Every structure is written in C-alpha cells, then in structure tokens.
Amino acid sequence: MLNFVLGFFREYWPVVLAYAIARFVVPPVVGWIYRKTAGDEPRVEVGRGSGNVQTQIAAKPGEMPK
Amino acid sequence: MRMQSGGFDATARQLIVGLPLFMGAIEYIWRVALKQPGRDDFFPISLVASSVSLNLAMTVLPGELRRGAYSRWFSERRIAEAFLVANLGIFASLIGMLLWIYLLVASFSEEVRAILPMHPLRDALVYYVFSIAVNEWKAWVEKC
Numbered sequence: 001m002l003n004f005v006l007g008f009f010r011e012y013w014p015v016v017l018a019y020a021i022a023r024f025v026v027p028p029v030v031g032w033i034y035r036k037t038a039g040d041e042p043r044v045e046v047g048r049g050s051g052n053v054q055t056q057i058a059a060k061p062g063e064m065p066k
Numbered sequence: 067m068r069m070q071s072g073g074f075d076a077t078a079r080q081l082i083v084g085l086p087l088f089m090g091a092i093e094y095i096w097r098v099a100l101k102q103p104g105r106d107d108f109f110p111i112s113l114v115a116s117s118v119s120l121n122l123a124m125t126v127l128p129g130e131l132r133r134g135a136y137s138r139w140f141s142e143r144r145i146a147e148a149f150l151v152a153n154l155g156i157f158a159s160l161i162g163m164l165l166w167i168y169l170l171v172a173s174f175s176e177e178v179r180a181i182l183p184m185h186p187l188r189d190a191l192v193y194y195v196f197s198i199a200v201n202e203w204k205a206w207v208e209k210c
Contacts, residue, residue, distance in 0.1 A: 011094065015086045015087060015090040015109075015187075018194060019083070019087050022083050022086075022194070030203055034206040036205075043074065
C-alpha cells in the first residue's frame with residue numbers, strides 16, 4: 001500500500017510540483033504583481049440612480065473603496 | 067469579500083486547482099491496474115483539455131461590465147484589463163486546442179512525434195499553471 005502511494009509521488013512528482021505552484025505560489029505572485037501595477041491609481045466610485053454622485057478613493061492600492 | 071476565481075467560488079476553485087492531482091491519481095490507479103507503462107498518453111491530453119475549458123471561461127466579461135453597471139468599473143484601466151483578460155482567454159484557448167490536437171495525434175503516431183519533439187506532461191503542466199495564473203488575474207480584476 002505504501003509502495004503504491006509512494007509510487008504515485010515518484011512518477012508524478014511534476015504534477016505535485018505544478019499543483020503546489022498553482023496553489024501556493026501563483027495567487028500571491030499574481031496578487032503582488034497586480035497591486036504593484038495597479039498601484040497608485042485612485043479608485044473612483046460613482047453612485048447611480050438618484051443623480052447623486054459619490055466619489056471615493058481607496059485608502060491603499062489594491063483595497064476596495066469603503 | 068469571498069475570494070472568487072473567474073466566477074467560481076472558493077470550493078470550486080480548490081477543485082479546479084487540485085484537478086491535476088485528482089486526474090493524475092486516477093490515471094495512476096488505472097495504469098497500475100492494467101499494468102500499463104508510460105504516463106504521457108492520457109493524462110497530459112486530458113489536462114490540456116480541462117485547461118482549455120478553464121481559459122474559455124476567461125472569455126466571459128465580468129457581470130458588472132456586461133450589465134453596464136460601471137460603479138466599480140469607472141476606471142478605464144480596469145475596463146481595458148477586463149477586455150485584455152477576455153482576449154487572452156480566447157487566444158490561450160486556441161493555442162490550447164493546437165496543443166491538445168498535437169498531443170492527441172502524437173500519442174498514437176510516431177511520425178507526428180518526430181515533427182516536433184515535445185514533452186507532453188511538462189507542456190501540459192506549464193499550460194495548466196498559465197491558465198491558473200490568468201484565472202487569478204481575472205479574479206483580481208473583478209475584485210478591485
């Protein structure tokens with residue numbers, strides 16, 4: 001049984017590695033790049049419906065406007 | 067805010083990211099049961115096909131943009147990024163289809179394999195990681 005399980009990791013280690021990259025490396029790296037590039041752009045929100053215009057600027061880059 | 071990835075919620079996202087492990091385990095059990103050598107005949111082809119379907123989902127624009135609710139999409143940059151991700155999804159799907167057809171035909175034709183030497187498992191995994199990265203990018207574009 002143990003050989004069977006270990007055999008999977010022995011033969012498919014690139015798959016396990018790709019999964020680990022996709023699960024643990026890609027999300028933070030993409031998020032970091034996105035925050036870095038989206039960086040200083042002020043985020044402006046315009047309220048709709050009543051003609052009442054609200055303008056909000058996010059406190060930090062990459063954060064949702066409050 | 068709940069983390070979403072290309073419209074999928076967190077549970078589905080975990081399943082999508084873990085797809086290669088799941089498919090690899092199935093193929094491994096299948097191969098051991100049938101005593102078949104080689105790991106490049108079935109798994110990479112299926113992985114590319116599933117990655118293509120993931121990229122096809124990228125071609126759909128975010129709901130707010132489609133409905134014309136520009137409240138969070140005021141920035142031109144955000145709109146441009148949403149369209150860029152959608153276009154990237156289209157071209158990545160087309161490239162994935164080429165890779166899929168090549169791997170499929172090369173799995174049973176030695177002549178096709180000789181034309182362009184490739185490493186099916188490695189190429190399929192690279193394409194899969196790329197698809198996940200685009201997926202994450204879209205999630206960020208939708209979230210912010």
